[in-house]
Each structure stands twice: as C-alpha cells, then as structure tokens.
Amino acid sequence: KTTTARMCARILRAAGHTVGLSSTAGIWINDVALDEGDYAGPGGARMILRHREASAAVLETARGGLLRRGLGVEQADAALITNIAADHLGDFGSRTLNELLEIKWIISRAVRRGGVLVLNADDPLLVEKAKEHEGRIAWFSLDPEQCTAEFRPEHGWLIRDADGTRQRLCRIDDIPLTLNGAARHNIANALAAAAVCWQLGAGPEAIAAGLTNMQQDDNPGRGNLYQIDGVSVFVDFAHNPHAMAAIAQLTAALPAKRRLLAFAQAGDRTDELLRESARGGWALKPERVIISELANYARGRERGEVYGILREELTRCGVPAADILHTETETEALELALQWAQPGDLLIMLVLGEAEAVRGRLAEVAG
Template sequence: MSVDDPEYPSPNIRDCRRLQGPNRYGPAPGAVVTVAVVDDEARRAVDHWPYAARRLTQALGWENIEFVARHSIGDATCYLSAPIDGLMTATAVAEMAWVESEAYVDQREVPDAAPALRAQYAEERARHPHVRELEAGALTRGVAFSIDDEAVSVGSGRGVITWAHGEAPASASVAWDSVSDIPLIMVTGSNGKTTTTRLIAAMWRAAGATTGWSCSDGVFVESDVEKHTLGLGDYTGPGGTRLVMRDADVQVGVLETARGGMLRRGLGTTNATVAVITNISADHFGEYGVHTLEDLADVKAVMIRALRPEARLVLNADDATLVALGERLATVHTVPIVWFSMNADTELVADGIDAHGDGAVLHDGHLMVCREGVWGDAGRVSEMPVTADGAARHNVENALAAALTASCSGVSLSAVHVALRRFGAALHDNAGRLERYAFGGITVFVDYAHNPEGIRALCATAAAVPATRRGLVLGNAGDRDDDQLRALARAAWSVAPFERVIVKEMVSLLRGRPAGELPALLVDELRRVGAPTNCVSISASEFEAVHELLAWAQVGDVLVVPTHAERGRVTGYLEQLRTIGWRAGDSLPDSSFTA
C-alpha cells in the first residue's frame, strides 16, 4: 500500500479493529467496524450490513456467527463474531460487508469479495495452527485462553503454558493436567482504578502470595521479598492482562481494566474470579459510541463476560449509575452482585449479603466486611495511611471496594487489615495517586485526577488540611469535549476558592486541539464561576506550571497538583527540594531539572 492509498475501502469507514476476547458486543472474539452515519442512506446501509456480513461468512464456512449493528450519534458500529484463527479476515469481512451495503443502498454492483476473503483466511489459518482446538480445549476444561499477535496460551500464572504462533501443538498433545488458573481480579471504574488495584495486590501480598498486577503505570510481580517489572507505561488493556497471566511466578493476578482497552481490543482473559466497578462519572464521551453515563456503565460491565460461573461482581451502592446497572444486569445475567457503601444502612448491601453472603460498609469510622454471612472489622479508617487520616473520602471508598473484592477472591480479613494499616505509609506506595509532600513549610498533593469527580475529590481532601492559602495547577488532555473540560474547572472551584490557579498547556496531550484552546477554555470557565482575574494564569507546560506555583508559595500554603504529562519530572523536583532543605519563599533551583 502506498502512502496515497486509502486505509479503508470506503471513505465512510472511520475505524476497524479486531476484538481478541469478550467485548461490548458479545462473549466471543470478532471484529467491529465504525462507520459515519450522516443521512438516511447511511442508516439503511447499517441496517443491511448484517445481511451482507452473513453472506460473506457463509462463503467462508463460518458457523454460529453473531452479528450486531448498533446506531449511535453520528456513527454506527457493526460487529461480527469470528473464529479465533480468523480475526484479521474478520476485519476484512466487516469492511467489505459495509462496501456491499453501501452498494445495495445505491443500487449498484461491486465485485464479489468472497474469493479474496477465502484466500486470506487460508493464509491466516496457516499462520495460527491449532489455536481453535486449543481454545475449545481450554473452554471444555474451564481454564483461561488468551491470544495476541505473538503467542497463544492456556491457563494462567503458575498453571500457564504459552506457545509462539506457529509452534502451538494439537490439543491432544497438551499436558492438560498441568494447566490451571490462578485467581484473577479485574478492576474498572471512572476513578480509583489504580489505587484499588494496588490495594488488592497489597492485600494478597499480605496473605503471602506472589502477586502480579497491571495498571496505568506498568506491570509488576511482587512478593514480600522481591519485586520485578514486566513493563512500564499504560498497561490497562488486554496486553497488561496477558503479561500477568503468562508469568509463571504469579500466584494471583490483579488487573486494572480500562474502558479504552475493552473497546479497542476486548478483554484479555476468559476466566476471572472477581470483578469490581468502583464508580461511574462523565469522561471520554463521544468515543466509540459512548455518549451517556449508562453507555459508560455498560462498557465497564463487559467484565462480566469474563467471569467464572461462581464469581462475584462488586459494585458501589452509593453510585446511582451503578445501582441502575445492577438492576439491568439482574434481568439478563445470573452473575452474583455484591455491594459496598459508605453508609452502614444501605439496603442494597444488606440485599447482597442476604443473597450471596458478601458486602462491605463504613460503620462508626471502621471498615466492616461481611464474608459468607460473617461480619469482621478491617480496621479504623483514620489509621489507614491511604485515607490521609480519613480526610480522603474517595480513598475510604476505594479501600471499601478493595477490601470486599479481595475478600471475595479469597484473602483473609486479617491480611486485609494488615495491608490497610501499611499501604500508603511510604510515599510511593501509591505513586501518582494522592501523594502528599510536606516540606519547606508547605503541603503539596500530587494526583492523577483527570475528570470532574476526580478533581473534586482531590480538592476536597486538600481542603481538609489547614492552610494559609491554596494554590492549584489545572489542565487535562484535549480528547475531552468542551462540556467535560468546563465541568473540570467548575468541580475544582466548587470545593473551595483558590488564591492562585495556574492552567497548564500540555503539548503532548493536545490530541487534535490547537495549542492554546484548552487552557483558554478552562480560564474562561474559572472566571465565569467567580475566580478573580488576577488569580488565574496560563503556563506553557505542566512542569513550568508547578515551578511557578512553588515560586508563589509561602509558608503555610497547600498546593494541589494533578499531573498527567510530566509526573516523573514533577515528583523528582519535589524530592530534590525536600532533599536540599528548600523552604517556601526561598529561590528555587533551576527549572531545567529533569528526572
């Protein structure tokens, strides 16, 4: 293909991708094509797409294929399930079915794509021998199956076997008696995913298990005596899941599972023990057909497609969107739902305990966990470092989610208690999430807060700390729409006024917006809600914004610093200031510092 060739066979195709595991459209792998829908003709083409796709899959000899054509705002998604050894061919089927559907509406002829698709599928099957029968063998035996572009595996952790593509044996040759699964815990939500993931991993380590976990910072394997890194960066998609599952040292896997990975590639496992959804709030609207909180909740709920029959789904009873989700799921799924709440009298928690024996609440300052009908005390919240003496209410909620989820996956209450008493005592236990620096007469809160609810929780925690003045760095990535960005500014200002707000530009996260547009929008909203003109300014980068705020600071100030683009540089600079004994009001070291 030359650089001038179009990526897709129709200009109305926006995206086409493989889904390598359970996904939003069904439990089976497949392919999904997103198409622009701007008129009635395009809507008719979407409605015809399943018929065109069925004709092509029948020509390939594929049986029991599911088809979904779903309209959205300005576009539509068309999905077909497919054999695991034909996912690339499935993307071609999805695209060519759209071409045929457009031709059907326009009443014109197009060449039959079936012969070329048959040839493509034959080549693809030759590159991936035996994967279909390995998938069937794993399903029959109730163990996990996973596949990516490099390898295929059955089982997980200490019970895994992995082969490179082209080397996978026939199912009859596999030593299935040695294949098994470790407990796998999936964590998602709009806020608190990484903290909850790290807490659950810490609870399992306190129970003595070598624990692997994937999160937005990387993939790690850790026991009480050693820790090693499998990858650094955002591993909240199926790639992180597979790295954990394919490490033979791992006894328990804890998997942060973000919306983006589920939508782009599906889930990375088929055999999870517990799944938890921490909360739902407005974020990433307009992407992949997600336009409402209900849409977002339904995407998060994709995790239930990977749960074992006896598994638990843990939900937040204080989140109205998740309460509604639980009601919808109860009518179409049999997965047991259990609940946690900051209110000890929440009826949903009691209902979950009556039905399934499990639940968790905050009661009289203590985190109480019910497992198999028996209540236990996981500790006083004010003694849990991650809660900042109880001031960080959002981390109290995360601790509830983690304690119930870990308990449902097999962790004893004593191990939960130990982990909650220890986690967060060291500054970088929860790197990038509510890290509290106290030095030089000031307090600095560093956090990843990236949406209105997250920034509101961060500012509320900081507001609970006495301060002479308060300063804030504010910004976000450019892929949020204008309404979400304005809501971010309103959320920050709604908790308590700041004497200084520095809005940051992040060139690496413009994501299609022109430089300067996003900071100008945030400044406009801040002024609209009452921020004085002389307290708000714009800085050219995240680090420069933090440096400017530190230069402004005086003894007694509290600074709130959400970091998204240069966290390592920011925290490294703060560590440097603490090490050299810098005090607020002193001149600052050279801002050219790099971590």
C-alpha cells in the first residue's frame, strides 16, 4: 500500500497538485514531512484534509486503523484495494482471509454513491466480492490478456484500454521502481496508481512523469538496491508470505554467485504464518540465513520463540543448521552479512524495524 500511495502522490504532483500524503511512514505535504510514524488511519486523514495547502489527498488506510477507528472519510473520488493477502491473520478481527477482505472492503463505502473503486483483477477474492458493489469499478491486472482490465501491461508498456481506445501511458523499463521490469509487484503498483490518478484527472503525461521520475530514494525501504564493492544489497519491507513470494520472483532475476537472506518476524503472527514465512525465505534460495530477534516486536512471545519456529522450518526445508545465524538487531545482521559477502554476492535484507538505520549504514558504506 505504501509504495502505491507514494506513486499516486508523485503522479498528482506531476499533474500540478499540492499533495498531502498520510501513510504508515508519516505525513507529507509534497516533500515536506510534517511528522513521522504510522498515520495510516483517521488521524493522518484529518491532518491532511485540514491542511490549507493540500489540493489533493492520498490517504493510506491500514487494517488496524479500520478496525479500531473506522474510515477516515465519508466520501472519496477514488478508493483502491491492492490485494487480499495473508497478513496479520490471527489478529483481532482478521482470523481468515475472508474476514480480512471484509475489513478492507470498508473503504468501498467512500465511493459507493460516487467516485470509482479500483481493484486488482488478479485477486479472486476481490473479483468475487466486486459483484456486490453498486458503484463504478476500474480494474487493473498484470495479465496482458486480461481484456476486462482497464489498466494492464502490453508489449512493455502500461496501457489504458477503455471506451474503445487503447492508450499507452508509460514504458515499464522507464519506471525505476520496476528494476527494468524485474519487480513485477511494482508494475502492479504502478498500474494501480495510474488507475487511481486517472480517476482524479491525471492524464498520460502526468502518469508517465510521476512514475518515471520516482527513484528508489523516494520509496525508502521498498525494493531498494545498493552496490557496494561488487556486492548487491537488496532492501525491502516484505514481511508476509505474499510479499516474500514477490521478492523471490524479483531477486531470481538478479545475478548472484551466492545469496544471503536476513529477515525477522513479529511475534503477533501465528505459528503457521511464521512457518510459511520461513518457507518463503527458503524460496529465495539462500546459502546463508540470518534471523534477527527484534525484542520490540516480540508482542507477547518469549525471547527466541519466533527465531526457534523460523529456524526449525528452515532446517526442515533443507537449510543446514550451521548456516542459520541469530542476531539481536537488524543492523547487526547487516554487519554480519557484509563481513560474509564477496564480490558477485546478493544480500537480501528484509527489514522490519530498523529500516532507517540499515539504509543509513548502506549509504555510508556505499559512499
């Protein structure tokens, strides 16, 4: 959600707006940060909507905020649900995917009597649920053959196909966050952002400008690739099985002599979600794995409990026990990874709690 929200903000700025953005990372008016922290709820929405300079508002809305405080607005011009993926299952109010769907579907109320609901045509749960929606829907898809999707890729381009007109919007390889097309999840995010912003009046030129001028530093912690003395370091926030599958697909396209995975998980995931996360880590085909403890994310579990579940599943998958290391923090994991790495290696850092510190250290080493 955060990457798509940032893409929307960049496109709307290219269209001439002063954009207010509230997200899990903070609140901004264009490039000016008003505050940092998780504002993906009604509190962040209120701050943006009350700001006199904002002419467009992009409001990331998280499951937790919807459950605890409801929807931050009664009406919107466009609302987007990117997907329904197994994350936070077992938390209050979201024990199953269908319950999670019902929670996320709350945002459709804001466009029920006006505006457009933007949905992912590749998500079967959303396709089925959409039959209940009385308002207008704009679909996006990664499948070039999905002709019912208004926004989709075709021959290396993002296109809009509607009203009898097929229109090219932007070359995929020109979008830095797609890493020359390897990051398919960011192609999907770009399609979703294009669909949302089209409903808000942004034309092809603004969509292209917003997406092609957005660099990895404009999307910190999401799909960032660093080069350090011949070693590639990939940093992402991926922390659920769906996101890790996307990262596995992306990093498979990156050349590497050896691969190292460093990751962590919060204690509020169920045991089975933790095991699924470990299996997702194994799909990255690492020669070595570092698991960080992250005491601030224990959330009721004993020290070492999350590590033990992840380690057990990784060894069951085939990772030698000697190649699974344990650190207290993600910055310690980074240092161990850099010590292990040789030119041609790929370090995959899935950072949950110390993204800023990890990025700062990488910028220091790379500089």
